Amino acid sequence: MKKKTHSEKETYDLAKDFAKKLKGGEVLCLVGDLGAGKTAFTKGLAAGLGVKGIVTSPTFVLMKIYPVKSSPAGILLETKLFNGVNKANHRIKEMAHIDAYRLKEGQELINIGAEEYFRDKECVTVIEWADRVKEIWPKGCTKIYFKILNGDERVIEVKK
Amino acid sequence: MKDNKVKIILAIESSCDETAAAVIKVTGKKPEILSSVVSSQIDIHKQYGGVVPEVAARHHVINILPVIMEALEKAQVNKKNIDLIAVTAGPGLITSLMVGVEAAKALSAAWRVPLLAVNHMYGHIAGNFLQPLKFPAVCLVVSGGHTEIVVLKDHINNKKIGQTVDDAAGEAFDKVAKLLDLGYPGGPIVSAEAEKFKVQNSKSKSNAIKLPRPMLGSQDFNFSFSGLKTAVLYAAQKMSPKERKARTSEICHEFQNAVIDVLVGKTIKAAKKIKAKAVLLAGGVAANKKLRESLREAAESNGFKFAVPEFKLCTDNAAMIGLAAAQIIKKKKVPLDNYKKIVVDCGWELN
Numbered sequence A: 001m002k003k004k005t006h007s008e009k010e011t012y013d014l015a016k017d018f019a020k021k022l023k024g025g026e027v028l029c030l031v032g033d034l035g036a037g038k039t040a041f042t043k044g045l046a047a048g049l050g051v052k053g054i055v056t057s058p059t060f061v062l063m064k065i066y067p068v069k070s071s072p073a074g075i076l077l078e079t080k081l082f083n084g085v086n087k088a089n090h091r092i093k094e095m096a097h098i099d100a101y102r103l104k105e106g107q108e109l110i111n112i113g114a115e116e117y118f119r120d121k122e123c124v125t126v127i128e129w130a131d132r133v134k135e136i137w138p139k140g141c142t143k144i145y146f147k148i149l150n151g152d153e154r155v156i157e158v159k160k
Numbered sequence B: 001m002k003d004n005k006v007k008i009i010l011a012i013e014s015s016c017d018e019t020a021a022a023v024i025k026v027t028g029k030k031p032e033i034l035s036s037v038v039s040s041q042i043d044i045h046k047q048y049g050g051v052v053p054e055v056a057a058r059h060h061v062i063n064i065l066p067v068i069m070e071a072l073e074k075a076q077v078n079k080k081n082i083d084l085i086a087v088t089a090g091p092g093l094i095t096s097l098m099v100g101v102e103a104a105k106a107l108s109a110a111w112r113v114p115l116l117a118v119n120h121m122y123g124h125i126a127g128n129f130l131q132p133l134k135f136p137a138v139c140l141v142v143s144g145g146h147t148e149i150v151v152l153k154d155h156i157n158n159k160k161i162g163q164t165v166d167d168a169a170g171e172a173f174d175k176v177a178k179l180l181d182l183g184y185p186g187g188p189i190v191s192a193e194a195e196k197f198k199v200q201n202s203k204s205k206s207n208a209i210k211l212p213r214p215m216l217g218s219q220d221f222n223f224s225f226s227g228l229k230t231a232v233l234y235a236a237q238k239m240s241p242k243e244r245k246a247r248t249s250e251i252c253h254e255f256q257n258a259v260i261d262v263l264v265g266k267t268i269k270a271a272k273k274i275k276a277k278a279v280l281l282a283g284g285v286a287a288n289k290k291l292r293e294s295l296r297e298a299a300e301s302n303g304f305k306f307a308v309p310e311f312k313l314c315t316d317n318a319a320m321i322g323l324a325a326a327q328i329i330k331k332k333k334v335p336l337d338n339y340k341k342i343v344v345d346c347g348w349e350l351n
């Protein structure tokens, strides 16, 4: 999938929709320059998953775990809206938001216990600046590339 | 353990990049820092040989005991004299926090000294507790990873009323430094560049760089700095490499002003709203001179007392955790077996 967005809101909405396709256990490797929209995308993703509360940039804290708190009613509504694409959404219990911006090598992510979340089928893991830790990308991870075009235009490409 | 018997507190902190320990002495009402050791200050790496990864629990594991021992030695305190151990239990990385917390638990059990869990953000605020304060107070806590406004009813009762919704203020400085190829750490570099502009350029230009003041007018007490990062990116994109280089100090000047305008504006607004008596500043970004001066000026001209900890109490350290503990134990008895109940809380929010 390759899409052009023209505002932060569009990127947010794109990610929110994208979240409905997730089943749990996915590792999303986000690659793109400063200000490309990786955190903006993650905010939309979190909203789509049913994370309550404010998703902030994890650059300094390295990793933040958000519980998924979708109410059963909310999930039912979403399932209806998206024609059952994401019936399994209720299995997702956490979103792990990681940022490799300050890291020099993948081993540092292993050291803070990130792999535990990669393997967790009830967790969706998002890694910003994932290109810095390529050597530890798990098999079958989803790559999402962000490009800054003119002004607020961004190209977002999802690759399996 | 009786409150009035508590004299010596050993504090331990390992929530972020630093491993730290400190010894606090409380006599009557007044706390005193006997020692404060931060891992980056002492040459543990040499002691152990080999390379230690910068961001890793292993780094804390290697540092923790030497740092604690050094703090005790510097304070000339024997383990028998310790009345309380205080440890940061969150927020932070689980693997990092666990090193400090498990070490503290082991010491608590072995030495039969009660253990108290302290919130890292409250610790930053407590960096101000060496000086007399007036309440209610509003504290702006700014660091690389956090930007929060906290209301304090007294020394202990606090409530977070606002925070950044994306990038922290310190992070914005680092990323702007990166966008302008200025290096790391960004805070001091961007500030130094901003200073240069004032000296060189006093006459205003018609094409002066103007950056937004995100959320300054919003009704809540939240902040947003990622839009400012993007505005700097766009401004730099429009310039040729040569122009960008020539105008770096101007960009930094306007950027720093924008960040400070929003931080100060929102903090003063909060202070007015809750009818505060004092405005406090805390966290690593409090090292920014311009921010300290601007907030002091705004606070005092609005009739609020202003306080900020000395530099070494602003960046991550354990003394602030001890100062926080010194307040908490005035109101709370800590049982000897409290260590059994303490668990790391990575997402520990202030109320």
Ligand SMILES: Nc1ncnc2c1ncn2[C@@H]1O[C@H](COP(=O)(O)OP(=O)(O)OP(=O)(O)O)[C@@H](O)[C@H]1O
Pocket: A005, A006, A007, A008, A009, A010, A011, A012, A032, A033, A034, A035, A036, A037, A038, A039, A040, A041, A057, A059, A128, A151, A152, A153, A154, B166, B175, B226, B227, B228, B230
């Ligand atoms: N189409 C768009 N999609 C996403 N963000 C956009 C778009 N247009 C403008 N923006 C702005 O770009 C910025 C994206 O910032 P964000 O922090 O999400 O980027 P990031 O890739 O996470 O950066 P960093 O490398 O600092 O982590 C925001 O200020 C946002 O408002």
Ligand SMILES: [Mg+2]
Pocket: A038, A039, A040, A057, A058, A128
């Ligand atoms: Mg980001």
